[in-house]
Amino acid sequence: MANHVALPTSADLESNIRGLTDVFNAPGDIYGREFRLQEIKGCILYHIAYTDRERLQNSVLSPLQRATETRLEDVLPILDLKRVTDFHSAAEGMKQGKCAIMLDQSNEIMLADVSIQLTDHAAEPQNEQTIRGSHDGFVDDLATNSQLIRKRLTAADLVERNYVLGAKSSLSVSLLYLQEMADPNVVEQIAAKIAGISVDFVKSAGQITELLESSTLSFFPQTIFSERPDTTVSHLMDGRVVVLIDGNAMAVILPVTFFMFFQVPDDYVSRWWNGTFFRFLRYISMILTVALPSIYIAIVSNHFEVLPIDLVFSLKASLENIPFDPLIEALFMIIVLELLREAALRLPKSIASTLSIVGGLVIGTEVVNANLVSTTMIVVIALTAVASFSLPSQEMRLALRLVSIPVMFASAMLGFVGIALSFSLLFMHLTKLESFGVPYFYPFAPLEPRRLLPALIQLPVRMFGKKTSKQE
Structure with a gap:
């Protein structure tokens, strides 16, 4: 707001009310309350999202109605009082949780602090x-x-639309976006989808997000969940839309692209080359999650000739007494691993870690001793699991695990040709997929050379461009 030309107030109360309300892009968030101070007509304006209405009632409105003086400093029991004479300064104060008190025949606006205090409410992610x-x-x-x-993003063009879903559940949902940054077509598509949800009872937030996805048949997630306000604000500044659902400690962010799932907050609080290195590690982890078991199956089943002779003898020795094909081994170990993970999630925390350690050690040791699985396969599946756990998004992690299963079948039947065919189909699907009109595999499809580096690596801060336009 400091860059705006000052808009001076006038001595007319109605003109001041209209002028201050017009500063905000979402005037529906501005509420007013008229009063009289010793026969002088006045009005209180406040922003519903930043204001503690109980403090406003007790510390501002009630003293004004009982006042015997006309000087506001003598009436209001508030330390933080400030007089301004332009609308932008008043609006800036309202976004900090202050109410604007205006009197007829006065060109001054009194700002009184009645902000919401959230120190005891925020939880650690x-x-x-x-x-x-x-x-x-x-x-x-x-x-x-x-x-x-709103505490982190005090922009006047931050718009919040509120909805109530479910004829019987009455679940509150909010849609937030920056009017100057977000694509209006995307905003209207998302708003239309939310408004068009017609159900009697909303079981969970997942039911809403599934209805918001463009393609429900795809393995890949088309929304990002975040439990961090700072990450959510960053996405808003990039022109994306945020959906908040009552009873859910997550923000739903959309539209999304594939490469957004590999970015974490630590990338932006550490040195840029540290962020770049760890982001590349995540891309390597993605490839290992999808391809490592398939490559091993293809080599053991069809392509022993690509290995050095010493390694061939070592693999042959580990496979000598195994009665199953490598594909059966891999599927068995993946199922066991997922069972252990699911059991650890459902059990109390006090015994979940014990189950993970003891169960993994016992099962891993005994299946090798019983000649059910080779030691090499144990190493391959363990590396695959570690690689998948390093991915920051739970939804993308599960999607890549599911994708790896048909790739394993293709590698068992066709070897490296099957892997190449699977990845070709995978890339075709990713390039065709869209999220509310935004290409999922952007900036690779369609190719946008100047956006490739920011998508792949963490650039230095001095190379960041100032965001001045709507989302591309």
């Missing part, structure tokens, strides 16, 4: 932990989550 970044996280209350976003 559990799934998006960071070493040096913010430790605030979303909670299950929609109003608190909205305030956590």
Whole structure:
């Protein structure tokens, strides 16, 4: 707001109300309350998202109605009082949780602090932990989550649309976006989808996000879940849309691209070359998750000739007493691994870690001793599991695990040709997939050379361009 030309106030109360309301891109968030101070007509304006209405009632409105003085400093029991004479300064104060008090025949606006205090409400993120970044996280209350976003993003063009879904459940949903940054066509598509959800009862947030996806048949997720307000604000500044759902401690971000799932908050709080290195590690982990078991199956089943002779003898020795094909071994170990992971999620935390360690050691040792699985396959599946766990997005992690299974079947039947065919089909699907009109594999399809580096690596801060246009 500091860059805006000052808009001076006038001595007419109605003109001041209209002028201050027009500063905001979402005037529906601005509420007013008229009063009289010793026969002087006045009005209080406040932003519903930043204001504690109980404090406003007790500390501002009630004293004004009982006042015997006309000087506001003598009436209001608030330390933080400030007089301004232009609309942009008043709007800036309202975005910090202050109410604007205006009196007829006065060109001054009094700002009184009645902001919401959130120090006891924010929770620490559990799934998006960071070493040096913010430790605030979303909670299950929609109003608190909205305030956590607005505390970090005090832009006048931040718009919030509210919906109530479910004829019987009455679940509150909010749609947030920056009017100057977001693509209006994308916003209207998402708003139309939310408004068009017609159900009697909303079981969970997943039911809503599934209805928001462009292609429900695809393995790949088309929304990003974040429990961090700072990450959510970053996506808003990139022109994306955020959906907040009451009772869900996550923000739903859309539209998305494939490469967004490999970015984490730590990339932006560490040195740029550290962020670049670890981002490349995540891309390598993605490839290992999909391709490592398939490559091993293809080599053992069809292409022993690509290995050095010493390694061939070692593999032959480990496979000598195994009665199953490598594909059966891999599927068996993947199922066992997923069973252990699922059991650890459902059990109490006090015994979940014991199950993971003891179960993994016992099962891994005994299946080798029983000649059910080769030692090499144990190593391959363990590396694949570690690689998948290093991916920051749970949804993308599960998608890549599912994708790896048909690739294994193709490698068992056709060897390297099957892997190449599978990846060709995979890339065809990714280039065809869209999220609300945004290409999923952007900036590779369609190719946008100047966007390739920011998508793949973490650039230095001085190379960041200032965002001045709507989302591309």
